[in-house]
Amino acid sequence: MDTPGTKITPVILSGGAGTRLWPMSRTMRPKQLLSLTDDRSMLQLTAARTSDAAHFSPPLVVANAAHADEIERQLVNIGAPADALILEPTGRNTAPAIALAALAVPPETILLVMPSDHVIADVAAFHRAVTTALPLVEQGWMATFGIAPDAPETGYGYIREGAEIAPGAHKVDRFVEKPDLATAQSYLADGRYVWNGGIFMFRAGAYLAALRRFAPDIASATGAAMAAADRDGARIHPDKIAFTASPADSIDYAVMEKADQVAVVPVEMGWSDVGSWDALHAITGPDDAGNCHQGEVIALDTNNCLIRSDGPLVAAVGVSDLIVVATGDAVLVLPRGASQDVRRIVDELKRLRHSTLDQVR
Structure with missing residues (x-):
């Protein structure tokens, strides 16, 4: 430069x-x-x-x-x-x-x-x-x-x-x-x-x-x-x-x-801008089955999924085109291509004043 x-x-x-x-x-x-x-x-x-x-x-x-x-x-x-x-x-x-x-x-x-x-x-x-x-x-x-x-x-x-x-x-x-x-x-x-x-x-x-x-x-x-x-x-x-x-x-x-x-x-x-889970899947190098995973994950006969865990073991068998994200106190599951719908979940959590919006466990 x-x-x-x-x-x-x-x-x-x-x-x-x-x-x-x-x-x-x-x-x-x-x-x-x-x-x-x-x-x-x-x-x-x-x-x-x-x-x-x-x-x-x-x-x-x-x-x-x-x-x-x-x-x-x-x-x-x-x-x-x-x-x-x-x-x-x-x-x-x-x-x-x-x-x-x-x-x-x-x-x-x-x-x-x-x-x-x-x-x-x-x-x-x-x-x-x-x-x-x-x-x-x-x-x-x-x-x-x-x-x-x-x-x-x-x-x-x-x-x-x-x-x-x-x-x-x-x-x-x-x-x-x-x-x-x-x-x-x-x-x-x-x-x-x-x-x-x-x-x-x-x-x-x-x-x-x-x-x-x-x-x-x-x-x-x-x-x-x-x-x-x-x-x-x-x-x-x-x-x-x-x-x-x-x-x-x-x-x-x-x-x-x-x-x-x-x-x-x-x-x-x-x-x-990594504005969604779909965006993260797009920029993360997938394996031969099109999966991107991080944390303790087992994926069998599973294709084109983003699976991440900061907490429990996540095991996926025979599924395709899913986003699965697990933490110590919450699990998100939704189809790939629909990750903008996380906003709907967040809105509902706000309505419920749910602790998983704020704290990390």
């Missing part, structure tokens, strides 16, 4: 609950803190992508206060402690969360904003995309990274590429909501649409200026929250009353869809 004279500050967003991967992902131990695709957790993998001290400063992590101890432990264990751990008193979506990080550094700081729970298989390609975006960011552009689509995916938002403004970078023509299947197929055929992967890069001051222009209530509330923040070593606790007054909105809606100088860098880097 070539970023002469410039250091980039990673911002890792770790506030999500990851309930689509219940029962392994819980409120108190969400998916970014789990080891799902590697011996390291997803948070650790994210931090490791920007651990080269020649090009990156130590990360800023924006997180739920309940996870602070575990986040610190995991980052120290891989030799990548956070420069600051900004602990949200409540969730307000990505636009306010990123504002907290932007307010914690000098305005000229270049921020690389990354979700903590995504998979990037080709890290070198990711670094090349960051290098492509850097000169534009230094000129005041805000950049996002568009994932080259390989299927008509209906679960992602899309970005339509406009005119090329630099080698490998385009002006964003528009952001597009999650499409239906026919529309997604037309996007794939068109060739100018990429998935919105939720990774961004800009100067802190450029983001805050755009926020003041397009979402002044968020800018005001987050500014007040950081001005009155408590600090305990690397931990920053924004003022709860001020932060709670902020509207909840994503960076896409609040800023990126409205700003003028927004660039997209298309990249093929083996990306997945």
Whole structure:
């Protein structure tokens, strides 16, 4: 990676609950803190992508206060402690969360904003995309990274590429909501649409200026929250009353869809948001029978299944196309292809106020 004279500050967003991967992902131990695709957790993998001290400063992590101890432990264990751990008193979506990080550094700081729970298989390609975006960011552009689509995916938002403004970078023509299947197929055929992967890069001051222009209530509330923040070593606790007054909105809606100088860098880097058990099955190398399994599992005459256990032995005989996930206190069984229905289970558990949403046993 070539970023002469410039250091980039990673911002890792770790506030999500990851309930689509219940029962392994819980409120108190969400998916970014789990080891799902590697011996390291997803948070650790994210931090490791920007651990080269020649090009990156130590990360800023924006997180739920309940996870602070575990986040610190995991980052120290891989030799990548956070420069600051900004602990949200409540969730307000990505636009306010990123504002907290932007307010914690000098305005000229270049921020690389990354979700903590995504998979990037080709890290070198990711670094090349960051290098492509850097000169534009230094000129005041805000950049996002568009994932080259390989299927008509209906679960992602899309970005339509406009005119090329630099080698490998385009002006964003528009952001597009999650499409239906026919529309997604037309996007794939068109060739100018990429998935919105939720990774961004800009100067802190450029983001805050755009926020003041397009979402002044968020800018005001987050500014007040950081001005009155408590600090305990690397931990920053924004003022709860001020932060709670902020509207909840994503960076896409609040800023990126409205700003003028927004660039997209298309990249093929083996990306997945691991947003479901089906997605995990797709990126995990199956055996000869198409099965992916982890933990104590016996599978006989079983095909194309994802079977994982953090607790009891799971034995499967003569079944196909199932997702089976077992923990110490819950078992999930559903057909492959239907893992988005985990949301229905989570909604029912919320209605019942069931302990398996929160605690891990």
